[in-house]
Amino acid sequence: MSKPNRNIYRPPGPRPICKLASKSMDSSSFLDSLSQKLTNLTRLLYWPPIPGGGGDILASTSPQTSTYHLRSPAQASYALGSSLEAILVARDHWGRPKTHGGDLFRAQLLGPDLKAGVPGDVWDLENGTYLLSFPLFWAGQAQVQVRLIHSSEAVGVLQRIWREKSATVDFRGYFRGPKGTEETVICNVDPQSTGTKGPTCQYRDMVSGELWFCAKPPTLPCNFLVGHSSGNYLKVTTPHDESLLAWNVTDKLLPQGISPIQIRTAATGNISLALSPRLPCRPGLLVPKPSGFYHQDVWHSLACSSRSFSTVDSILGCLAGHVIHMMGDSTLRQWWEYLRDTVPSLKPVDLHVTAHGWPLRSLRTPVASLHSVARELEGLAGGPHTVVVLGLGAHFTTFPPSIFVRRLAGIRATVTALLTREPHTLVVIKLANTGYKSVYGSDWLTLQVNRLLRAAFADLRVAFVDAWEMTSSLAVPDNIHPGKLIVQNEVDLLLSFICPS
CATH class of the missing domain: 3.40.50.1110 (SGNH hydrolase)
Incomplete structure (x- = not known):
């Protein structure tokens, strides 16, 4: 049994090559060569449109005022193997219903006494309401729980930063000369994110073609790179962004909207799981x-x-x-x-x-x-x-x-x-x-x-x-x-x- 990070083998052929790269170098050529299928994977990242503009934090979705209720009248008990449906209405901090979707809610059906749980399906109707669906897989008591992970406005911040910023963290590259001299520089996935205005060292993986860049050390050559580590988290948010992502509105439980339900065993035999x-x-x-x-x-x-x-x-x-x-x-x-x-x-x-x-x-x-x-x-x-x-x-x-x-x-x-x-x-x-x-x-x-x-x-x-x-x-x-x-x-x-x- 080997330890984490231990090399399994050394593949044949040379290690990734390195060379100087100018700031103007286009590092996206490999991406351009991908098959059409993989390039189109980004189409899977659809998210309901989120209206831009508006700096009123109180107009963002609130976990305290958003509500949910059963889609149909409550029953005395529910059949094992059936499903439970609910309607969630997103509201802002004034209590006003939202008119667009894009919030990230997480819904669960829990059975604490049975140490049971299943994720609910959250269907965004893109008009401020959400359809929640929970399959009933165990017999006994169950309780719906809903959390607001991020408001649609906070998702808009994440979406913008993820697509527009080349990186939100950087890394350190450690170079060592033959006489023990060490020099440390910033490294990242593209030349711009290294923060240097001068030349950069480029490293290409010989199998995948992926590129890695480090700012050129002051005196040592590119092929003297010996170490790697995390660097800093980069400042990418405004005070308004940070308010939308603050702890008091992130990953918060909504007020309980549905009483605990009872799930009865199957009609044929004493079956407790579906x-x-x-x-x-x-x-x-x-x-x-x-x-x-x-x-x-x-x-x-x-x-x-x-x-x-x-x-x-x-x-x-x-x-x-x-x-x-x-x-x-x-x-x-x-x-x-x-x-x-x-x-x-x-x-x-x-x-x-x-x-x-x-x-x-x-x-x-x-x-x-x-x-x-x-x-x-x-x-x-x-x-x-x-x-x-x-x-x-x-x-x-x-x-x-x-x-x-x-x-x-x-x-x-x-x-x-x-x-x-x-x-x-x-x-x-x-x-x-x-x-x-x-x-x-x-x-x-x-x-x-x-x-x-x-x-x-x-x-x-x-x-x-x-x-x-x-x-x-x-x-x-x-x-x-x-x-x-x-x-x-x-x-x-x-x-x-x-x-x-």
């Missing part, structure tokens, strides 16, 4: 919406027959004989940590974890350890005992969507090649978690990233772990790094794909 017959978990299955629900703190997938791996022997029995490659961010590293802490000895398992390359927000890391996912995948032989898990998204909310589309293009190409040479390789895509609530990593931004992730791999024979819903279905505080309960359920779903029976 689970139709499902196929064993395998790649290529369509993921329904919702993709699953919790009951007694266990996630029940609605796409396939997920299993529980509650003992050390069951985990080892599943993983033994497999080669597992986990590539991504810290939310995926949590899976490795869970396995490490749960299973005393993983010696029978060939398990590797590595962070994706630039733009990685991290402590100082050797550049030699930063391989792109595309480079890692190109070096894998694949096969029926090879599992590749990709966790992408969290580090891309600080850049415009074109940056993530470019990354997805390179990864999709290498995944396609891997599945072509070894069709029985299992590739698992972990969607990004909920948990961010700032201009640098809002849940609205993560939602867009997940849309792109789904679309990029939708027609490939891969498996999806819907971490977005798994991290937003229980009555627990949002955390980009969720607790053990959620991580265990995510890993159990992964293992269900590796060992479907």
Whole structure:
């Protein structure tokens, strides 16, 4: 079992080349070469129009005055397997109904006594009202809960910054000379974001073609780059923007609008869960919406027959004989940590974890350890005992969507090649978690990233772990790094794909 960030292998061929680049260099040529399919992924980012102008904060959507109610008269009880519908009316701080959509609401149906939860569907009617729909998957008591994550006005701020700013964070590049001299500069995804008016160093990934730029060090040459780390969060908001994104109007519960309901068991027998017959978990299955629900703190997938791996022997029995490659961010590293802490000895398992390359927000890391996912995948032989898990998204909310589309293009190409040479390789895509609530990593931004992730791999024979819903279905505080309960359920779903029976 290797440690996070350890190199799995060194791909053949030279390391990424570097050269000086002028400020006028066009770094978008690679994006222009993408297939039409991937270039059009940005069409998936539709959001209801949000009227511009107006600086009145009190005219923005308020979590205190917005209301919701049942769509039809309340019943004494509801049938297991049916659905509950409600109407939400968005209102401003004066209590006036909104006349346009675009708010980001999150709806849940919770069963606290049963440790149950399922995400509700929120349909924006684009006139200030929203249709909420909740499937009734368990028998017993349930309670609707609705949160305003961001007002439409706040979403407008996020939308503008995401599309118009080339970056909302920067990075540090560390150069070291042969005599130990060190020089530190700013690096980023394009020359402009390095903040320099002089020349920049350009680094091209030899597999994906992706570019990375650092300001030219004062004396050292470009090929002396040895280290990388996070830099600063850049100032991208106005005081008005910050008021719309303030804590007192972000991720706030709406006043309770629906009394707790009672869900009765099915008419035929004492059935407590609405689970139709499902196929064993395998790649290529369509993921329904919702993709699953919790009951007694266990996630029940609605796409396939997920299993529980509650003992050390069951985990080892599943993983033994497999080669597992986990590539991504810290939310995926949590899976490795869970396995490490749960299973005393993983010696029978060939398990590797590595962070994706630039733009990685991290402590100082050797550049030699930063391989792109595309480079890692190109070096894998694949096969029926090879599992590749990709966790992408969290580090891309600080850049415009074109940056993530470019990354997805390179990864999709290498995944396609891997599945072509070894069709029985299992590739698992972990969607990004909920948990961010700032201009640098809002849940609205993560939602867009997940849309792109789904679309990029939708027609490939891969498996999806819907971490977005798994991290937003229980009555627990949002955390980009969720607790053990959620991580265990995510890993159990992964293992269900590796060992479907």
